[in-house]
Amino acid sequence: MNKKNLREEIVLRAGVNPKKCMKCGKCSGTCPAYDEMEYHPHQFVNMVDTGDIEPLLNSESLYKCLTCFACVERCPRGVEPAKLIEAVRLSAIRKQGANRMTPNDVPAFVDEDTPQQLLVSAFRKYTK
């Protein structure tokens, strides 16, 4: 898929407009996963906007977002960065063989108190 089409697909899927961003950095400032990310939320927004999506598709940053919606809540321009991250993540994870987790991985993580919620959430985020 060419750059422009991929950008359109991501923006449509996310339902938000990265052009509204005024580059204030508040989303990244409030992001609890900031330290773990190679590309931070404000960079995500900019890179999607300019169609520079390939590096994002291959970045671990996709899987560091906690879906905590802090950036969505606190962006002064209503850009909702987490929705763009989610849309890119889906492009990555929907590819054949791109699932990040299989049921075989589960026992290693689980202890006697692990809530089901942790497993179903991880599966939703890491597999298609």
Place this chain on the structure above:
Amino acid sequence: MKFSYFPGCTLKNKAKDLDMYARKSAEALGVCLEEIENWQCCGGVFTTSRDEVATKLSSVRALKDAGSKGQGLVSVCSACHNVIKQTNHAMQTDKEFADKVNRYMAEDTDYNGETAVYHYLEMLRDVVGYDALKEKVTNPLKGKKIAAYYGCLLLRPGTVMGMDDPENPTIMEDFIKAIGATPVVYANRNECCGGYIAMESPELAKKRSNAIVDNAKAQGADMIITACPLCKYNLIKNGADIPVVYFTELLAEALGIKEEVNE
């Protein structure tokens, strides 16, 4: 007062106590929670993408089922509530998405987000009323200093969840007052515990969780309450040295029915 009740997968397993205390307390308050038949797991996280249909169907089915009985839908788990409420909002506001869902389900009647969705706390505040709750309290938890931990799922996105001011909420603090205890307000009460990242990066979950517990303690809390099984797990697993309990447990205690639940 009758509601459709969506317990969710965790409340049937590791968080049975969250569920049992919620049901018994509702009963004591004159609210009937009727469990939705054949409900399916909400999936734990709402997928914001507009082309994700299959992952939202369990929520739509539950919503539709409640609506067909003319009932509002209540859930207790923060995650279930977040997923169901956001799905309902998408069905109300995104026509293209709703059409896709309705076509996929191919049932006689379409669904467009008509069902009212309540978190259990909203049911307490808006339906029962905190004043009425206060009158039913037989065992006020006097002298307890309690920090409400909202996390991210109950409040955000604020425009969709509509529960409270997402940056300065009071619904849990008012609950704490209604059961006779003293709320402790602290800055990190609406920050994320790390959620499912506990699986891939336990260190990040630890950092986030400790920031919450340390902040609550520094403000003088001797206990933390939550509505979310994953928040509770992360806080405790990462070494909380004050009790972290479900809000429904304290509710049952204040109503004097805690022992009954454990019998």
